[in-house]
Amino acid sequence: MLVAGWRRMSYRFPNDSVISQLLEDHIRKLHATVGNAVTKGRFIVIGVGSTQLLDAAVHALSPDNSSVLAKVVASLPFYPVYQQQTDFFGSVDFQFQREASLWKNKSGSSLNFIEFVNSPNNPDGQLRKAVLKGPHVKAIHDYAYYWPYFTTIPAPADEDLMIFSLSKLTGHAGTRLGWALIKDEALYQKMSTYMTTNTLGISKDTQLRALQLLKVVLEGSGRELFDFGYTTMKQRWERQSNSLSVSKRFSVQEIAPRYCNFSKTV
Numbered sequence: 001m002l003v004a005g006w007r008r009m010s011y012r013f014p015n016d017s018v019i020s021q022l023l024e025d026h027i028r029k030l031h032a033t034v035g036n037a038v039t040k041g042r043f044i045v046i047g048v049g050s051t052q053l054l055d056a057a058v059h060a061l062s063p064d065n066s067s068v069l070a071k072v073v074a075s076l077p078f079y080p081v082y083q084q085q086t087d088f089f090g091s092v093d094f095q096f097q098r099e100a101s102l103w104k105n106k107s108g109s110s111l112n113f114i115e116f117v118n119s120p121n122n123p124d125g126q127l128r129k130a131v132l133k134g135p136h137v138k139a140i141h142d143y144a145y146y147w148p149y150f151t152t153i154p155a156p157a158d159e160d161l162m163i164f165s166l167s168k169l170t171g172h173a174g175t176r177l178g179w180a181l182i183k184d185e186a187l188y189q190k191m192s193t194y195m196t197t198n199t200l201g202i203s204k205d206t207q208l209r210a211l212q213l214l215k216v217v218l219e220g221s222g223r224e225l226f227d228f229g230y231t232t233m234k235q236r237w238e239r240q241s242n243s244l245s246v247s248k249r250f251s252v253q254e255i256a257p258r259y260c261n262f263s264k265t266v
Helices: 021-034 049-061 081-089 100-106 166-170 185-199 204-217 224-244
Strands: 043-047 070-074 094-099 113-118 137-142 161-165 178-182
Touching (some): 021 204, 043 049, 043 185, 049 070, 049 081, 049 113, 049 137, 049 161, 049 166, 049 178, 049 185, 070 081, 081 094, 094 100, 178 185
Parallel strands (some): 070 094, 137 161
Antiparallel strands (some): 043 178
């Protein structure tokens, strides 16, 4: 495909948006096809992979002008980047406090909490829900691995803030594109402002590449990639399990079977 050098020179698209409308439409169609997330009534923000969106979410969920830091937590074992990135940016608005369950008795207080919920979880693959509940508790639902070849899809995720990544969908980690589905418009505006201030939007070339990839994913019935991925992962898991079954030092984690609404099987 030949693209003229003068194309896509502006920061924004003709509708003054920093996200391609076609890309947004294909993201919505993708989730409708897979059935892993509700997109109706959601705003979409894209970022440099899900990593940038995670920090944007922490920033946007932190209370304004509060004398008390928001406590950022996650349930062990958790993805190390949650702590590394929160500590690295060292904001006066939030601080990482590790294990979520240690704060259960405090979540109903006036303290502010931001909980990372990774489902299925990296590294143990478990489907998770938020641990903390309360009027001052906000959750960031990281669904990077919530695709049919990594886990069952019991139901479409329907949370206030959900983050997905192209890298876990197609394997194109180097394209660096993630997206957040956001219910609240004020939160959407805060995350959008963060992204625009941080990077003036996401590269149009990245968006074009991502759009082409999603078009391929959605070809035909939109199932081919996921059926292939499931079969491939299943075969690899069986080979690994068979190898480890004869070991006296290692064992394979047991994960309870669940019904998958995508595959219509257990």
